[in-house]
Structure formats: C-alpha cells, structure tokens
Amino acid sequence: MTEAGEFAVATAGLTKRFKAQVAVNAIDLLVPRGSVYGFLGPNGSGKTTTIRMLLGLIRPTSGHHRLLGRAMPHNAGQVLPLVGSLVEGPAFHPYLTARANLQRLDSVDRHADPRTTKVRVDGALDRVGLLAAADKKYRAYSLGMRQRLAIAGTLLAPRELLVLDEPTNGLDPQGTREVRHLIGSLADDGATVLVSSHLLSEVEQVCTHIGVMHVGRLLTQGPIAEVRAVSEPRARVETDRPADAATVLRALGLTDVVVESGVVVGTLGALVPDKVVAALVHQGVPVTGFAVAQPSLEDLFVSLTGEGFNVSG
Amino acid sequence: MSAAELATSPAARPLRHVSTRFLRSELRLIFGRRRNQAGLGILAVVPLILAITVKVSTPRPGHGPDFLASITSNGLFVALASLSIELALFLPLAVGAIAGDSIAGEANIGTLRYLLAVPVHRTRLLAVKFAAITIFSLVATLWVSLVGVAAGLALFGGGDMTMLSGGQIGMGPAVLRVVMATVYLGLGFASLGAIGLFISTLTEQPIGATIAVVILNVMSFILDSIPQLSWLHEWLPTHWWMSFGDFFRDPVAWDGLTRGLLTAAGYALVFWLAAWARFSDKDVTG
Ligand SMILES: Nc1ncnc2c1ncn2[C@@H]1O[C@H](COP(=O)(O)OP(=O)(O)OP(=O)(O)O)[C@@H](O)[C@H]1O
Ligand SMILES: [Mg+2]
Numbered sequence: 001m002t003e004a005g006e007f008a009v010a011t012a013g014l015t016k017r018f019k020a021q022v023a024v025n026a027i028d029l030l031v032p033r034g035s036v037y038g039f040l041g042p043n044g045s046g047k048t049t050t051i052r053m054l055l056g057l058i059r060p061t062s063g064h065h066r067l068l069g070r071a072m073p074h075n076a077g078q079v080l081p082l083v084g085s086l087v088e089g090p091a092f093h094p095y096l097t098a099r100a101n102l103q104r105l106d107s108v109d110r111h112a113d114p115r116t117t118k119v120r121v122d123g124a125l126d127r128v129g130l131l132a133a134a135d136k137k138y139r140a141y142s143l144g145m146r147q148r149l150a151i152a153g154t155l156l157a158p159r160e161l162l163v164l165d166e167p168t169n170g171l172d173p174q175g176t177r178e179v180r181h182l183i184g185s186l187a188d189d190g191a192t193v194l195v196s197s198h199l200l201s202e203v204e205q206v207c208t209h210i211g212v213m214h215v216g217r218l219l220t221q222g223p224i225a226e227v228r229a230v231s232e233p234r235a236r237v238e239t240d241r242p243a244d245a246a247t248v249l250r251a252l253g254l255t256d257v258v259v260e261s262g263v264v265v266g267t268l269g270a271l272v273p274d275k276v277v278a279a280l281v282h283q284g285v286p287v288t289g290f291a292v293a294q295p296s297l298e299d300l301f302v303s304l305t306g307e308g309f310n311v312s313g
Numbered sequence: 314m315s316a317a318e319l320a321t322s323p324a325a326r327p328l329r330h331v332s333t334r335f336l337r338s339e340l341r342l343i344f345g346r347r348r349n350q351a352g353l354g355i356l357a358v359v360p361l362i363l364a365i366t367v368k369v370s371t372p373r374p375g376h377g378p379d380f381l382a383s384i385t386s387n388g389l390f391v392a393l394a395s396l397s398i399e400l401a402l403f404l405p406l407a408v409g410a411i412a413g414d415s416i417a418g419e420a421n422i423g424t425l426r427y428l429l430a431v432p433v434h435r436t437r438l439l440a441v442k443f444a445a446i447t448i449f450s451l452v453a454t455l456w457v458s459l460v461g462v463a464a465g466l467a468l469f470g471g472g473d474m475t476m477l478s479g480g481q482i483g484m485g486p487a488v489l490r491v492v493m494a495t496v497y498l499g500l501g502f503a504s505l506g507a508i509g510l511f512i513s514t515l516t517e518q519p520i521g522a523t524i525a526v527v528i529l530n531v532m533s534f535i536l537d538s539i540p541q542l543s544w545l546h547e548w549l550p551t552h553w554w555m556s557f558g559d560f561f562r563d564p565v566a567w568d569g570l571t572r573g574l575l576t577a578a579g580y581a582l583v584f585w586l587a588a589w590a591r592f593s594d595k596d597v598t599g
Contacts, residue, residue: 055430058596080432081326087430091423095346107338109431111326114334153427157326 008033008161008192009054013063016049023049025216026063031194031209036187038203038224039196041213042305047196048088050213051165054194055085068160081111084154085163090146094139098130098149101138106156124152129178143170151179162186164195168202180206204297214305228294235276237264238289245285252279268292335433339445343411344452352407353456359403360395360461364388368468380558387474388465389491392458393561396498399457400554405530406523408450408502412509413522415442416592420517420599435593439510443585446506451499458495462488478562494560497570501554504577505530507584508550514592517599547572550580 009031016024024046031037041047052058054065056073065072067079092101102121106112112120125131128148133141141149147170154162164183168176183193183206197203203210204224211221220227235254239245245264249257252275254266268276273292280287295303343349367384380394396404416439419425428438474487482490509526516522533551536542546552553573559566 052426052598055426056432057426057429058598059594076432077434080430083430085427085430087426089423091427093342093422093424096342104338104342105427105431107334108428108433110329110332113326 006033007031007066008035008068009037009065009194011050011054011063011065014050014053014060014065015062016046016053016058017061022216024053024060027213027216027218029065029211029218030221031192033192034187034190035209036183036193036195036207038207038210039194039213040198040200040203040210040301041196042198045213045305046216047213048165051085051087051163051194051196054163055080055083055087057087081109081157082160083163084157084159084161085165086150086154086167087163087165089166089169090150090153092138092146092149095137097135097137098125098141098145098152099134101149102153102156105153109157112157120156124155125149127155127182128152129175144172144175147171148175151182159186159191162191162193162195164193166196166198168197168199176202200296200298200301210297212301212304219304224297228297228300232267232269233292233294234265235268235273236289236291236293237276237280237287238262239264239280239285239287241285244283245280245287248280248283248285249276252276335437335441336444339441340448343445343449349411349449352410353453356399356403356407356453356457357460359399360391360457360464363395363398364391364461364464364468367391383475384465385469387487388467388469388471389462389474389487391465391469392461392491393494393558395457395461396454396495396557397555400498400502401534402527402530404454404457404498404502405505405551406527407453408446408506409509409523409526409530411449412446412506413513413524413526414519415446415510416513416588417516417522418513418519420597421519423599425599426597429597436589439585439588439592443507443510443581443588446510447500447503450503450506451496454495454499454502455492458491462491474561476561476563477558480563482563490560490565494557497560497573498554498557501551501573501577504580504584505550507581507588511584511588511591514588514595548576550576552576 007030009029011027011029013026013028014024015022015026027050029050039047049058053060054067054072056076068082070079072079093104096104099121102124103117106117106121107114122131122134125134128151130145130148130152133145138146138149147167151164151167154164168179171179180202183195187193195203195207207224209222210224210227212219235249237245237249240262242259242262242264246257246259249264249266252271254268254271254276257264257266277287277290364384367381380390380397383390384394416425419428429435471484473481473483475481505526508529509522512522512525513519530551533549537546537549537552553569553576556569556573559569
C-alpha cells in the first residue's frame, strides 16, 4: 500500500472562499483507512462545504485532496463508485416512490448490474427499516423516513468509504441508535466512515477518530483518546464545606478551581488523586464524594469552539 | 460483504461503457410525470377541436391558412393545420418546460448533487438530458400529428392528397410526408430545447428557465415579423419552422428545409456547448 493509500481521505490546504467569507480555511484533513472519523463543528463551521469539496461538487479555491489514495477530482470516475455519500440531507423526486427513487439512482450508475438492482434496492431498504414503506411516494415520507432513504441510497453498492453529513438529523432515538449500529457494522466490514455531526454524544460512542472544525479551521484531529488526552483530568470533590475544600485544592496546586453548591472542581495537572483526598482529610474537610473525570467530549468541544450560541460567520 | 470483498469491489463492479439505463430512466421521469402527461393531453386538444369545428361548420372556401382550407378534402391536413397552429406557442412551451426542468429541476430539489456523487460525469449528464429533450420534442410533435391524423381520417377520410403546388400524391406517400414534416418540426423544437438546457444550467428555478425559453421563442417570432430586420430573419431559431409546408410541394422544396435543419443543428450545438462550458465546473451548492 502506498503512503497516500493509508488514508481514505487526505486533504492538503483545502480552502473554499465564497464571495464574502472563507468557509473552509486551509484544512489538512486526514482520515485513516478503516477508521470511523467524527467530523465535528458548530453550525456554519464548514463541515458540509468540506464534504462538497471532497466529492467534487464544488471546486476548492485552493489546496487539493485525495480519496482512497487517488487524486480528486481527476479520478472521480474511479473513486466515487466506491464512496457512498449523504450531503446536507436527503433529496429525491417527490412524485416517485422510495423504491423508484433508489432504482433511479442505481440506473445512472454505470458500475451497477441491472440484473441485481431489485435485490440490492430491497436489501438497502431493508437495512434502514423502510421495506414496508417502499412503495409510498417520497412526498408522503416523514423527515426521519427521508433521512433513512438517503442512507439506503449509500448502501446500493459495496463501499470502501462512506461520507455521511449529519446522518441522524431528524431521526427518532430508535433510528439514531440504528444508524449508530449501521455505522459500526459498515466499519466492521472494513469500510472507512467519515461522519459529520454536531451531536457529540452520538459521535463519541462510535468514532475511533475525531476532527473539530471551527470557523472554517480544523482545530484538532486524531484518535479520540489522543485528542481527549490533551485535556487534563479534573478532580471533583463533594463536601458541605466547599470554600475550605477550594482553599486546600488551590494550596495543593490545582488550577481552574470552581466552586459550585456542595461541589468543588479543579484540574489535577501532574498531581496524584490520592494526595488530594489525603490533604483534604488532613485539613479536616469532610469529603462525602470524590471523583476524577476526563472531561467529556462535549466539554472539550465547548472549550475548543467557545460556548457562544451565535453561529460564526 | 467482507473487507476482502470490499477491496476487490472495483473489479466486482465492472464499468458498462454503453448503457441506455440512464436515458431510459430520464424518459420514465419525463413521461411518467403527471404534469407532462397533462401537457401532452392539452397538445392533443387542438387537433380534436380543429377537426370537430371544421366538421360542424359550413366551409367557406378561400379563407384561413392553406392547410385549414384543405382539411375537408383530406383528413391528413388536420395534422398539418394543428402543427402550424401549435408551433407558435404550445409545442415550444411543452419543450421549454422539459428543457427548463432538465438541470434546474434537479438542482431545485437537490437530486443533482446525488447524481453527480454516484458519479455521473457532468458531460454525460448534459448529453443524456439533451437526448431526452430531443426525444420528448419528437414524441410531442408526433403525438400532435397522430391525433390530428386519427381525428382527420375519422371525420374526413383519406385518399389522394392535393399538394400545395397543385399536383396529387397517393395516400401512402402522403402519410410519409406528414411523418417527415413532423420529424423536421420536432428537430426544430429540440434546438429550442438546447437553448432551454443552457438556461437551465444558469438557475435553480425550473419555472424561470421555462419562462425564459418561451419569451425567447416569442421574441424570435416577433423579430421575424418585422420587415426592417429582414437581414436577421434567416438566423432566427424559429424562422424556418414554417417551411415544414415545403414537404407538400412536388417535388419537395429542399432548400428551405435544409437551411432549417442546419439552423437547428447549429443552435443545438452552440447552446449545448454553452451549457457544457457553464456547467462543467459549476459549483453545485443546492
Ligand atoms: N453557496 C454558498 N454561498 C455563500 N456562502 C456559503 C455557501 N455555502 C455555505 N456558505 C457559508 O459557509 C459557511 C460554512 O457552511 P457549511 O454549510 O459548510 O457549515 P456546516 O458546518 O455544514 O454547518 P451545519 O452544522 O449548520 O450544517 C457558512 O457560514 C455558510 O454561510
Ligand atoms: Mg452542514
């Protein structure tokens, strides 16, 4: 395998400038083969724009990229048949049935065998739980059913890479869990999955790697454990004398000590947790609970991208 | 599906170099759509009304267009009279609706990005879309003729046909000439469809593209009727359409028809290339 072949997606300085703004700013996205890569970022951070560039739907202002080891968009004809994609929500012909819509997609694929269309279409519908509603007009589909149909569209052929832009958008909890399982089973089959989302809890459970976008920049990326390791563990002390506990923690050298009602939290740094408990007990501060926690991905996400609710740009 | 299978999947899914599946899918979309079926229904109304009204009214010789006056002598003229009525607006509108929808319609509902991601090469997409427009144009024109011939023969009967130039030909050759005249017009409308295809790459509003095609068609007819612009007339996309009557001279007056076919081919080529230039590296953000 060539060096470039290690990555299912590799971009170098990929940039997209729309008239007024830089939507994607010189990102070097690296998605290792076989990984499930969570592509995170708040609304308007440039996830969909990046995905559109990856698939050759829009032309990068500068930079280049490879999919499955081949330069794009030059090799789109060879690469894209191996890539299943979901971009910015489902889109189908409203007056056709779900089945007819998938048949339409299959009929434009020059790699598809018409003799197996029926089997593959029904198989894909079955896999997303839509077989019973296959002959309903797309117009009559609910939001979640539409989303499922779009996912079925990516499953019409065996894929080496799946690019899924917000695949759980509009799905009920059951559907969300099924999509998670689906991503897991696709990965088990050896496919690489790039999944964009702003719902961290979902990503956290299935992803091996994450990348975080913010205002068009890729702030961080890597194996999920590595990215998380950047953030230091925090000690959490439950006590009925929080002020005293805070004093002790600060004296020990914990940073970012925050006092909430009955709880004190501080960043441990290089300190061993045992020392903290021992010091508290030694100073006579009653400890009713103690825990050391890695910040959740959500905390990390917020610390990276800021807490502001306003959409960037 | 295992990892090993995935790795060999390109070989397992060989490329079909020649496939008509995409084109057939396009035609199913066009002819399966209610709106378009209704449109074809409306196109059929003209020959029916024409045949019936001529049948029930007392003929007044010497009035109306040539074809109209001849209807009672041979039912085939119902088809020709209908074509000459519908070529000004109805048929161009029908073709304009399909052409305007071709790219803008897919962009509007978002299916364009999924077609391109399959992948469908953009050049192939434009080629198949234009082929479908051309086929629709021929089918719609033949449909008007067919309804006209059927209604005409039912109400007025057939037989030898008196040419515009005076002579007579038998029923068989007459039908053949009706078919040739219809195909000639269908190709003319298809060249208007190429203009529509180009406009369709400029917008995400299919109705807007259709209206633009109809406006261009009407403009062309208006310019064609201004004597001071006679130098321009032969270059107008609609100018040679009325020449379809030349099929009913003895012998066929090929001069104008050849010019008409060349003009249609020229417009089709230029505007297909314009569509390609516009679309081949356009950002698809819809
Ligand atoms: N066609 C366009 N023209 C101009 N600006 C655009 C266009 N498409 C996207 N943008 C801008 O680029 C930025 C990134 O948009 P993008 O759709 O990539 O965000 P996103 O990360 O996918 O957001 P979300 O989570 O809401 O889907 C936004 O500020 C958006 O307004
Ligand atoms: Mg998005």
